[in-house]
Each structure stands twice: as structure tokens, then as C-alpha cells.
Amino acid sequence: MKWLMRKCTQCSRYTLKSICPNCGASTRIPHPAKFSPDDKYAKYRVKASELASTTETIAESVSD
Numbered sequence: 902m903k904w905l906m907r908k909c910t911q912c913s914r915y916t917l918k919s920i921c922p923n924c925g926a927s928t929r930i931p932h933p934a935k936f937s938p939d940d941k942y943a944k945y946r947v948k949a950s951e952l953a954s955t956t957e958t959i960a961e962s963v964s965d
């Protein structure tokens with residue numbers, strides 16, 4: 902998921918534009934890029950595989 906919302910540096914209005922439609926000031930992305938998209942997806946993959954193995958274990962014990 903990408904952060905598309907930008908925030909006006911002057912009036913703090915959120916917008917998708919690089920220029921604030923409210924006051925015409927420049928906007929910036931308010932979320933610092935702490936993680937690269939790759940890192941994020943890797944995290945989700947780990948979480949997903951954890952969930953998958955948990956679900957498998959449950960399914961196995963239920964079907965037995």
C-alpha cells in the first residue's frame with residue numbers, strides 16, 4: 902500500500918496534489934518512509950506464513 906495523501910505545510914489540509922488546493926502552499930507526504938515497500942511486504946509475508954501454519958495446524962487437529 903502506498904501513501905498517496907499529502908499534507909499542506911501551511912494549513913495542514915490533506916490532499917492528493919503537490920500544491921494545496923486550499924491555500925496554494927506546497928504539500929508534503931506526512932509519513933516518513935521508515936520502511937521500504939519491500940520490507941513491508943516481507944513483514945506481511947512472515948505474518949501471513951505464521952497465520953497459514955497456525956491455520957494448518959488447527960485444520961489438521963480438527964480433521965483428525
Ligand SMILES: [Zn+2]
Nearest residue numbers: 909912921924
Ligand atoms: Zn494549505
